[in-house]
Every structure is written in C-alpha cells, then in structure tokens.
Amino acid sequence: MTATVRGARVVLRGFGWRHATRRAPALSSIDLVIEPGERVLLLGASGSGKSTLLQALAGLLGDDEGDAGGSLEVEGGTRGLVLQDPESQVILSRVGDDVAFGLENLAVPRQEIWPRVRAALDEVGLDVPLDRPTSALSGGQQQRLALAGVLAMRPALLLLDEPTANLDPEGVQEVRRAVGEVVAQHPVTLVVVEHRVELWHDLVDRVIVIAGGGVAIDAPAATVFTDHADQLCELGIWTPASSGLNGSQGAARPMGPGNAPRALGDHPPLLAADDLTVSRTPGAAVRGGIHAEVRAGRCLAITGPNGSGKSTTGLTLAGLLPPEDGLVQASEGLRQGASAQPHRWRSRELLTRVGVVFQDPEHQFLSTTVRAELEVGLKALRMPKSEADARVTELLKRLRLEHLAEANPFSLSGGEKRRLSVATMLATRPQVLVLDEPTFGQDAATWRELVSLLRELLDAGTAVVAITHDERFVAALADDVLHLDRNEGSLATAGAAIDDGSRARP
Incomplete structure (x- = not known):
C-alpha cells in the first residue's frame, strides 16, 4: 500500500437486520458514527451479531437474505473484508492470481498489479511462490492469503473478522504487525472483530461492544477495560487480563468445584x-x-x-x-x-x-x-x-x-x-x-x-x-x-x- 488512502466515514442510524431464517433480529436500532481514520475493536459474545454488522458495513447483506431497518452509509473509497472462514474467500487456483483478482476487478493498470500483489504477500508474511496452488495452503496460510488480497486493493474501510483465529503464534504477530503498518502509513478506517483483545487494544482507539442486538458499550480503548470491566465479564467477553496479557491467564481457565486435581494413572x-x-x-x-x-x-x-x-x-x-x-x-x-x-x-x-x-x-x-x-x-x-x-x-x-x-x-x-x-x-x-x-x-x-x-x-x-x-x-x-x-x-x-x-x- 504505497499510495496514501483516505479513510471512509461510516454512519448508522437506527440500523437493524433480521436474517430470513430467524424470528428475532440479529441487530436492532444501532446508532453509530465512525470517523475517517478511526480504529475500532468490535467486541461481543459469540453470536451477538458482530460478524453480521461487519458484513453490513461491507455491503454483503442482500435483500433476499433478510430484512433491514434504518440506514447505513459508507462514505468514500473501497471496502475490504477478511471473513471468519478464509477458505470461503479463496477464488482462484494459484496464490498470485487470487491476490490479483480484486485488483483486476478494480481495473488497476496491469503494470501495477504484480508489484502490489508481491508487496501484499510480503506484508502478511506469506512466503510462497506466486504459482503455489491455493488448495495446498493450510488454514492459517489461507487466512494470510485473504488478508493479502484485501490489502492489495488499498481499501478505505478495512474490515477484519477474527483475522488471526487459525494462525500460529508467529503468524498472529505477522498479521498484527502487517495491519499495524498499514494503519500507521495510511489513514484507513479500521474495524476489527477479534476475541484476542490483547493483540489489538494498543492499536485501536475505540471499543464498541455489541450485546442484545445493540450497542452496549462505546468507549475509548484506553479506559474501556478498566471502566467497564465488570460489565465485560458479565457479557462473557475476553479482556486483556483474562486473555493472558502480562502473563496472567488465571481468569481464562475454567473455575469451579469440579476442577480439583485429576489422578491420571496408567491409562491404556x-x-x-x-x-x-x-x-x-x-x-x-x-x-x-x-x-x-x-x-x-x-x-x-x-x-x-x-x-x-x-x-x-x-x-x-x-x-x-x-x-x-x-x-x-x-x-x-x-x-x-x-x-x-x-x-x-x-x-x-x-x-x-x-x-x-x-x-x-x-x-x-x-x-x-x-x-x-x-x-x-x-x-x-x-x-x-x-x-x-x-x-x-x-x-x-x-x-x-x-x-x-x-x-x-x-x-x-x-x-x-x-x-x-x-x-x-x-x-x-x-x-x-x-x-x-x-x-x-x-x-x-x-x-x-x-x-x-x-x-x-x-x-x-x-x-x-x-x-x-x-x-x-x-x-x-x-x-x-x-x-x-x-x-x-x-x-x-x-x-x-x-x-x-x-x-x-x-
């Protein structure tokens, strides 16, 4: 991403969404404004609607898939989304072609495409030949490939849905570092969904928590985990302490009377x-x-x-x-x-x-x-x-x-x-x-x-x-x-x- 990209502005007014197969709405009455260049960590319990909101911001919720309410506007630039399941984003049979796919659809001049493909692969640490079959990649490598394809497009709105979920520790740090370098060099607007909050809390400047289909918390990243610690715990959301930040893992482990030491013995x-x-x-x-x-x-x-x-x-x-x-x-x-x-x-x-x-x-x-x-x-x-x-x-x-x-x-x-x-x-x-x-x-x-x-x-x-x-x-x-x-x-x-x-x- 060598050229500067201006971040997009996101405005939601009373926005709601109900999946066609569900009676209850996944999201309801959401009012949010995300300014250009803001970096947002979107949190919530499993099934709270985080991924649905991210797909809405990416423009992927079609009328035949459910019912929308209110309004949602994204002002300025390209949107790029990395989904939870990286395999669902693999389109072409070779690594280089897959990263180039988005650029070709954006009508990027041919002479610019391959330098941007290589730069994006380098940014995410996917060191494989351009002709490597995408079917030969592991799940974690597919995750890096999906991120590279999005970064190559230089989006104004970068949407990440658990981008490190299937990565090894080295890959986690490479992806986190790549995203950090992108937002440091370009004023893109970032919205990331992730349960590993310890990875992102020092990169984002705002934390939004979704619960009950709406916004439960909207606070600065610097204070949210102290000012709202009890509420986050009640909602079952990982915090930097419970995620093991600074060597503390105790809160992450299952607690209760059934957790006494277990005699292992000589099991066959x-x-x-x-x-x-x-x-x-x-x-x-x-x-x-x-x-x-x-x-x-x-x-x-x-x-x-x-x-x-x-x-x-x-x-x-x-x-x-x-x-x-x-x-x-x-x-x-x-x-x-x-x-x-x-x-x-x-x-x-x-x-x-x-x-x-x-x-x-x-x-x-x-x-x-x-x-x-x-x-x-x-x-x-x-x-x-x-x-x-x-x-x-x-x-x-x-x-x-x-x-x-x-x-x-x-x-x-x-x-x-x-x-x-x-x-x-x-x-x-x-x-x-x-x-x-x-x-x-x-x-x-x-x-x-x-x-x-x-x-x-x-x-x-x-x-x-x-x-x-x-x-x-x-x-x-x-x-x-x-x-x-x-x-x-x-x-x-x-x-x-x-x-x-x-x-x-x-």
Missing part, C-alpha cells in the same frame, strides 16, 4: 503411531517421523506452526486418512474385533470409536436445523428416541445453543458453528475425540463451558486429541503435547513435573 493406549508419515494425497508426504500415543482419559494436544501437518496428522490418527508410511494401530479395546488399522474401518465402525471435528465446521453439517444435526449420529446408532432427546437437550443447554435449536446450521455465527460441530461428535460419545481448533471463535464464557465439558469427558475415560494454537486450552487440558515443527515430530509430556502420575487441573 487406544491409538499408537509408530514412525508415521502423513499425507493428504498419496505420494505427497507432508511430514514423517511421528511417534505418539493416544491414551484413554488423557488429552493429547498437537501444536506447531501453520503448514507443519497438524491437521493431517490428526486425520490420520482418526482413520480418515491412510498413513503414507509407518503405522497407526488401534488397541483391542478400541477396535473390538475390527481391523487394527483405523483407516480400514467403515463409517459405522468409526461412529462410537472415533469422532472428528474438522477445522471448518461447515464441512460436517448434514441437516437443516441444529437439533436435527445433533440427532444424525444418534439415529445411525438407532438410539431410543427418549434417550436421544435427553442427550440432545443436554448438549444444547451446555453449549448455549438452545435458542438456535430450529435454526439452520449454516446461518450460525462462526463460534456457534464451532460449538455445534463439537456437540455433534459429543452426542455419540466416542472413545476417542479428535478436535481441530476446538476453541475457535469462542467468547470467555463459552470457552470455559467447552473446556469444562471436555474435562468431564476426560474424567470419564474419553481420549481427546486437540489440534490447537490456543495456549490457554493447552494449559488447561493437555496431558501430552505432540509439537510438530517444520522438520520432525516427537511426543513430549506437557507440564513441568508429572513424576507422581497426576497433574493438577486449573
């Missing part, structure tokens, strides 16, 4: 990987030399940078991908007469043995309502209706989805979709649960509830494998950590001391 291995090499497609190994055990009643966290093969490893352990080389072996107690190699199991054999939550929740939705989605696995198990209803009702309540029971899963917010995808796997109570970024998009309250629920499963003997960048989650639940760098993977025990066979839970 259910799955074991021996000198495992993993790949998405045969003949294209992602990484090798992986040794790991998945034990009953223990949580194995798989960590590492984007593109290191975390998700591929998780899917291979779960039996959804065959090993490229080496072995994944299931114990007799897990396989119960089925093949010793999970990738040879039929779908019905997987159902109560291994449950998988994909990085993109929408990839596993099959039904038209949230309740029906939770019933899919239970119907496949031919569970009696009364028992199935009780299990579904419990999950809806625990994961704060009761009010969405009849909503279409695809109409939920990103955080709600994540909780639903986890709930669909919890419903069948598999012996092994593999979760890819389980805490994505969660506010402080739903994060605690999700962690508490997983802890109960661990206490009951379920094995949990979590692919995650969430250091809070690792600190709260992980018994073992498989860290994958860009070379080899090896299993390391989490925590400083587990000599006595137990680990205190926070």
Whole structure:
C-alpha cells in the first residue's frame, strides 16, 4: 500500500437486520458514527451479531437474505473484508492470481498489479511462490492469503473478522504487525472483530461492544477495560487480563468445584503411531517421523506452526486418512474385533470409536436445523428416541445453543458453528475425540463451558486429541503435547513435573 488512502466515514442510524431464517433480529436500532481514520475493536459474545454488522458495513447483506431497518452509509473509497472462514474467500487456483483478482476487478493498470500483489504477500508474511496452488495452503496460510488480497486493493474501510483465529503464534504477530503498518502509513478506517483483545487494544482507539442486538458499550480503548470491566465479564467477553496479557491467564481457565486435581494413572493406549508419515494425497508426504500415543482419559494436544501437518496428522490418527508410511494401530479395546488399522474401518465402525471435528465446521453439517444435526449420529446408532432427546437437550443447554435449536446450521455465527460441530461428535460419545481448533471463535464464557465439558469427558475415560494454537486450552487440558515443527515430530509430556502420575487441573 504505497499510495496514501483516505479513510471512509461510516454512519448508522437506527440500523437493524433480521436474517430470513430467524424470528428475532440479529441487530436492532444501532446508532453509530465512525470517523475517517478511526480504529475500532468490535467486541461481543459469540453470536451477538458482530460478524453480521461487519458484513453490513461491507455491503454483503442482500435483500433476499433478510430484512433491514434504518440506514447505513459508507462514505468514500473501497471496502475490504477478511471473513471468519478464509477458505470461503479463496477464488482462484494459484496464490498470485487470487491476490490479483480484486485488483483486476478494480481495473488497476496491469503494470501495477504484480508489484502490489508481491508487496501484499510480503506484508502478511506469506512466503510462497506466486504459482503455489491455493488448495495446498493450510488454514492459517489461507487466512494470510485473504488478508493479502484485501490489502492489495488499498481499501478505505478495512474490515477484519477474527483475522488471526487459525494462525500460529508467529503468524498472529505477522498479521498484527502487517495491519499495524498499514494503519500507521495510511489513514484507513479500521474495524476489527477479534476475541484476542490483547493483540489489538494498543492499536485501536475505540471499543464498541455489541450485546442484545445493540450497542452496549462505546468507549475509548484506553479506559474501556478498566471502566467497564465488570460489565465485560458479565457479557462473557475476553479482556486483556483474562486473555493472558502480562502473563496472567488465571481468569481464562475454567473455575469451579469440579476442577480439583485429576489422578491420571496408567491409562491404556487406544491409538499408537509408530514412525508415521502423513499425507493428504498419496505420494505427497507432508511430514514423517511421528511417534505418539493416544491414551484413554488423557488429552493429547498437537501444536506447531501453520503448514507443519497438524491437521493431517490428526486425520490420520482418526482413520480418515491412510498413513503414507509407518503405522497407526488401534488397541483391542478400541477396535473390538475390527481391523487394527483405523483407516480400514467403515463409517459405522468409526461412529462410537472415533469422532472428528474438522477445522471448518461447515464441512460436517448434514441437516437443516441444529437439533436435527445433533440427532444424525444418534439415529445411525438407532438410539431410543427418549434417550436421544435427553442427550440432545443436554448438549444444547451446555453449549448455549438452545435458542438456535430450529435454526439452520449454516446461518450460525462462526463460534456457534464451532460449538455445534463439537456437540455433534459429543452426542455419540466416542472413545476417542479428535478436535481441530476446538476453541475457535469462542467468547470467555463459552470457552470455559467447552473446556469444562471436555474435562468431564476426560474424567470419564474419553481420549481427546486437540489440534490447537490456543495456549490457554493447552494449559488447561493437555496431558501430552505432540509439537510438530517444520522438520520432525516427537511426543513430549506437557507440564513441568508429572513424576507422581497426576497433574493438577486449573
């Protein structure tokens, strides 16, 4: 972004929006003025309407998708939006072409396009060839690609919807640094939605909190987390203290009488990987030399940078991908007469043995309502209706989805979709649960509830494998950590001391 761009002015008067599939409005009677060059952090609980407001500012809410009220005006310049799901913004098959797509639609002269493409990729730290297939990028790399495509257009209004959600710590800092450099060099107007408030509180000058469909708090960033701390806590919103800023993580962890130290004991291995090499497609190994055990009643966290093969490893352990080389072996107690190699199991054999939550929740939705989605696995198990209803009702309540029971899963917010995808796997109570970024998009309250629920499963003997960048989650639940760098993977025990066979839970 070498040329100076003037920021846009945003004016909302009594603005409201109701999705076509919902009775209650997502937003109502919003009055806001955002001046050119202002930097705004937009906060709210999961499902509060933050992403809906961002899409409205981007001009993406069509008349056939719902009903609008009041007025919304964006004065001056191009709008650029990075969505929650980066995969939904990938358009073309090669990295360079994808970043150039927006510039071509803006009729930018050809001689300017490729320098701007390269500059944008450098700004977000996506160091890959321009002809790299976009299908070969990890979720975190796709996030950087989406941001590069927006920055290349030099928008007057820059809208970011959880831009660091699927990034490793290094990628998080690169994206934060890139956005910081952009707003420092150009007076663009910035509105960012993010649960990681510690990343943005010193970059923004204003914090707006959405609750109950309207504006609950509108205050300077310098004072909002002190002057409104109690209200933010009541709304379940992360604050710099609860997010772990300045080394404090205590408030982020699940609290309550059920969090006494848990005796881990000598839990048997259910799955074991021996000198495992993993790949998405045969003949294209992602990484090798992986040794790991998945034990009953223990949580194995798989960590590492984007593109290191975390998700591929998780899917291979779960039996959804065959090993490229080496072995994944299931114990007799897990396989119960089925093949010793999970990738040879039929779908019905997987159902109560291994449950998988994909990085993109929408990839596993099959039904038209949230309740029906939770019933899919239970119907496949031919569970009696009364028992199935009780299990579904419990999950809806625990994961704060009761009010969405009849909503279409695809109409939920990103955080709600994540909780639903986890709930669909919890419903069948598999012996092994593999979760890819389980805490994505969660506010402080739903994060605690999700962690508490997983802890109960661990206490009951379920094995949990979590692919995650969430250091809070690792600190709260992980018994073992498989860290994958860009070379080899090896299993390391989490925590400083587990000599006595137990680990205190926070």
